[in-house]
Amino acid sequence: MKAIRFISILIVGLLLINITYNSQFEVSLADGLSWFVLIFIGICLLIWTLVTDIKRYRFEKKVSSFGFTVLCLLIIAIVSLLEVKIQRVFNQTTLLKVFYDGDFNGVGIDFKKNGTYIFDNSSIGSSNYTYGTYQISGDSITLDRNKIGNVSGLKHLVIKPKSNPDSSKTDMYLFSINEKGDMLAHSLVFRITVDNRE
Incomplete structure (x- = not known):
């Protein structure tokens, strides 16, 4: 189950980062639709990961139990920073x-x-x-x-x-x-x- 979560987080995260990065050079309706679908899947993955990590922490009492949650938050931070950077360029006076x-x-x-x-x-x-x-x-x-x-x-x-x-x-x-x-x-x-x- 850990491997499935890890691979799922990586695939969705890397796809989101790739689409967000490339949006500064090219955008299309298909890209926009894919982005929103991936965001929805990502939110579901985050909730699933957070709930699973909390249960694991209650059992193990280790901070390392939140490893996958930290990975999700790192991906969110990268996507957010990329989007802010792109919008800053587009919104120059x-x-x-x-x-x-x-x-x-x-x-x-x-x-x-x-x-x-x-x-x-x-x-x-x-x-x-x-x-x-x-x-x-x-x-x-x-x-x-x-x-x-x-x-x-x-x-x-x-x-x-x-x-x-x-x-x-x-x-x-x-x-x-x-x-x-x-x-x-x-x-x-x-x-x-x-x-x-x-």
Whole structure:
């Protein structure tokens, strides 16, 4: 019975740690569902382990009786710390947020005030995240790379107004340009959704 509990705790714990760690790079509906199922199983394992260890302690009167409970709490601590670390990165103050809507998929860039960005390449039910750094000067933005996934022309970007065909107002967009400042043909045009520049 000890071996079954130990193996069960390790399997559930390692799966939870793996899914939580990878969620900073990729999330999907399947991952989310798996995470909640594993959390439920983990809670059941924790209760079973705690009850069993208490009974064992009453019989043996040894602190070592709570070994499996300590293992469960250690796994909970690791998962919690990973989640806090990931959320801290995502919740950094946004300077500028842009989005390209491709109907079934989309691309977003969250430029943080600390000079980092989170690139979100999403499709129905999933998102892939890439992290990097950028520099901004006025309306010009320079990324640390030119291509992320299947999206290219990202090295040099510029913020410019563009008429919105659905309304009479002019919205601000982010365009890809070359080193000379010319617009790149066939590149994505990002709509600015959050602008916290002064």
